[in-house]
Amino acid sequence: MSALRADLALALRLADEADAITTARFRAHDLVVERKPDRTPVTDADVAVEDAVRAVLAGAAPGDRVAGEERGGEVGAGRTWVVDPIDGTKNFLRGVPVWATLIALVEDGRPVVGVVSAPALGRRWWAHEGGGAFTSDASGERPIAVSGVRDLGDAYLSTTHLGSWVEHHSREAYLALVDACWENRAFGDFWQHCLVAEGAIDLAAEAIVNPWDVAPFQVLVTEAGGRFTDLGGVARHDRGSVLTSNGHLHDAALEVLAGRR
Incomplete structure (x- = not known):
């Protein structure tokens, strides 16, 4: 072994x-x-x-x-x-x-x-x-493997608590991502990142996390073929925020959340 x-x-x-x-x-x-x-x-x-x-x-x-x-x-x-x-x-x-x-x-x-x-x-x-x-x-x-969705307009998005975006990032930026996607829910916490890894949804974003909240998902999502970064695009679990995706949509979602799209 x-x-x-x-x-x-x-x-x-x-x-x-x-x-x-x-x-x-x-x-x-x-x-x-x-x-x-x-x-x-x-x-x-x-x-x-x-x-x-x-x-x-x-x-x-x-x-x-x-x-x-x-x-x-x-x-x-x-x-x-x-x-x-x-x-x-x-x-x-x-x-x-x-x-x-x-x-x-x-x-x-x-x-x-x-x-x-x-x-x-x-x-x-x-x-x-x-x-x-x-x-x-x-x-x-x-x-398991991530989805093959390649356009934000076809994407299924999740977050945890909308109120956290007011204090820690930008609720307007998250709502812009909501508007860019096909469907959204707040599955929240661990479950949304597991759903990304198994291809049931395409994106999960959280404005505030601790390392223990997301460390397993850096390996789970990437091994499933997706991407894991913070909201600035850095692939680390200890930077206080997280975006998981099927990989195809990652850069486009980061652009929306940064107000560049």
Whole structure:
């Protein structure tokens, strides 16, 4: 087994550990919810998942760093596991089944393994650098690829929260992209980028993200044949914004968002 395939196997094991915790706590009547300093919610399940992931990594990869949303940590030189224990916590605490655990292995600043596990949807997506992108659902496992749409006028677009564009970029620029596309929704958070990777939609844009929100998608979307950048066109997961696409539409979308088209 190659080194990256072994790392992917470990990431999938971490996702299994996370799923066992999140599914047990989803819609639990005694779910404990608190607010972090930035006023975003955190549940006891978020913390329990990150602690479980860290415990497994301490035994399986003791020389690796871990950076998680709840317990912190820095992405440094070498290998760092980047973890969002529950992406879509607001959905999780309200009983909406659209949430997932996000796991990425970042080597020297570049994500090389990505796993997204959404057990309430019965879905999982994964990829490692050079190995293609895959998903599983009730029908089994299959490879995935982005769409072939080549014109914005035929494109399906998604974002997370329209209000975030007011504070962090430009709502007018995003609405210009909406007007340029065929259809739009706010699938939000992890799901929209998975939908880009599997070719169900063509573009997903977010004005504000953290590294743990998007690290897996840099490898998942690119291995599916698409593109991943920030809103300025830089192919990094840690620059505070993100645009994923099927590749064909990427430059045109960046131009609209920059007000150049």
